Amino acid sequence: MKQSRLLKSILSVSGVLILVKVLGFVKQMVIAASFGANANTDLINLSYGFIGNAQYLLVQVMLTAVVSVYIHVKGENEKEANQFASYTLVVSTVIAAVISVLICGLSSWVARLLAPSYSPELIRQLSSYLRLFSPILIPLVWMAVFHALLNGNQRFVPGQLEGLYQSVILVAVITLGSSSLGVNSLALGYWLYAVISAAILGVQARRYFGRSHGNPFRNPHIQSLLHMMGPLLIGYGAVYINQMVDKILVSGLESGTVTAMSYAAVLANLVGTLICSLCSVLYAHLTEQISRGNKRAVSQLTERTVLxxxxxxxxxxxxxxxxxxxxxxxxYGRGVFDNQAADMTAQALRGYCLYFIPLALREIYSCIQYGYQDSKRPTRNSVIGIVCNIILSILLCPVLGVFGVTFASSVSTLVIGGLNMHSARQDAPFLSFQSFWKAAPFLTVGGATAILLSWLCGQWFSGFSVLIRLCLNTICVFAAYGMIVCPMLWKMGLFNQLFPKKSKF
Incomplete structure (x- = not known):
């Protein structure tokens, strides 16, 4: 595999993600300015958030398991890979339909579980939104299958455009319909996004489907897929439960906190989604090298990406x-988004933003294990981390409010990342952490300098406007950090690890 091929994929995905996230900010700014943070927006966020968590569970399972099995099958027989793709779509549709029916039938119970402190009237409204959103799982899962097949064929850009479709559609619907539909324009926008995005991705992935006949559950490749999906469902299910617990805890705080936490999550996900998307590119390339038995390529790709x-x-x-x-x-600071909403959102954002580096470690070393079709160890690690998260959230929420809940999420991600680093070597004992540990002391010095300078800049530039203050702080911190870290990395020869002139594999 040529290094330029991986670099080209990463750059193309990065460029698309920047565009998608800019539009995502515009979307959130429109939502915040139009509806603010109140009980009505909390109802939408709790109901669609519940469905979104179920989508997250199914999508992550599909992306992880389907890509791994599909690439291995395609390496042996492309016709069988196309048949496997068709079987996968049928199986995923059945699973999504069953879950949708269960959510619809249990909507009242789920509503009371999500917001036990709500009044009967609010519970009734929340239950109706859950029933409205429950069938949306089917097109959302179709999107996941199409996305996985496109990734398996190293077409990474189409799947990343899902966020663009959502932003454009929601902004259009809110702009045109908020005056007559109110907050319900959000519900309409989410439905249109799911249907339109599934149709677009389906057209782009149609070439990877083949003729299928018989019972798909008896296909050996589908059985391998389901075998891999079992532990993944447990691991991502633990994430799903954890997110539910977080929202239950936060719903007991002051009105609008659930919405404020979702606004903060959007900001943190600017970086988080970029990390996960780049790792999805890495995952496809790593799985290809693993299927070829190229250990050196796997080790070098992993080490460079971590550093x-x-x-x-x-x-x-x-x-x-x-x-x-x-x-x-x-x-967000415009329209009906007031200072109280800003304060709640900033508190949540501080806790979320501590998870960036732990998230990178978690994703990279889980890619190694999934590439070897080992879903048991990362699932075990995920469950351990989620248990820590739930315990910390329960303990910290009464003391630190929404910050305590989001901080607990970051600690959990760090725990899972550390465990994944350890367990990845059981599948790939040839992995090396040498460059990471060599750079750690210098990164510590650079990080400490960045923290100190950021605090000083907050004092120096306090009289400037928000935009100018943020820009000056960012420039100063990055300049000082770069002056410390870059020469050290150069002296250690680690720039050759980051930017090799020529691939040796």
Missing amino acids: LLTVLLLPVTVIAVAQSEDIVHLV
Whole structure:
């Protein structure tokens, strides 16, 4: 595999993601300015968030399991791979339909579980929204299958455009319909997004489907898929339960906190989604090299990616945490979005932004294990981390409010990342952490300098406007960090690891 091929994929995905996230900010700004943070927006966020968590569960399972099995099958017989794709679509539709029916039938019970402190009237409204959103799982899961097949064929850009479709559709629907539909325009927008996006991705992935006949559950490749999906469902199911617990805890705080937490999640996901998307590119390439038995390529790709993301994400974390209030005011501070909503959102953002580097470690080392079709160890690690998250959220929420809940999420991600680093070597004992540990002391010095300078800049530039203050702080922190870290990396020869002139594999 040529290094330029991987670099081209990463750059193309990065460019698309920047566009998608810019539009995502515009979408959230429109939502915040139109509806603010109140009980009505909480109902939409709780109901669609519940469905979104179920989507997250199914999508992550599909993307992980389907890509791994599909690439291995395609390497042996492309016709069988196309048949496997068709069987996968049928199986995923059955699974999504069953879950949708269960959610619809149990909507009242689910509503009371999600918001036990709500009044009977609010519970009734929440239950109706759950029934409205429950069938949306089917097109959302179709999107996941199409996305996985496109990734398996190293077509990474189409799947990343899902966020663009959502932003454009929601902004259009809110702009045209908010005056007559109110907050229900959000519900209409989510439905249109799911249907239109599934249709677009389906057209792009249609060439990868083949004729299928008989019972798909008896196909040996589908059985391998289901075998791999079992532990993944447990692991991602633990994430799903954890997100439910977080929203239950936060729903007991002041009105609008659930919405504020979702606004903060959108900001943090600017970086988080970029990390996960780049790792999805890495996953496809790693799985291809694993199927070929190329251990050296697997080791080098992993080591370079860990080092590069750690170097880049450290100053980003410092800026995001230190300047959380300015970021929130800059993005959302208009319309009916008041200072109370801004304060709640900034608190949640601080806790979320601590997870950037742990998330990179978690995703990279889980890619190794999934590439070897080992879903048991990362699932075990995920469950351990989620248990820690739930315990910390319960303990910290009464003391620290929404910050305690989001901080617990970051700690959980760190626990899972550390466990994945350890267990990945059981599948791939040839993996090396040498460059990471060599760079760690220098990154610590650079990070400490960035923290100190960020605090000083907050004092020096306090009289400037929000935008100017944020820009000056960012420039100063990145400049000082780069002056410390880059010469050290150069002296250690680690730039050759980050940017090799010529691939040796």
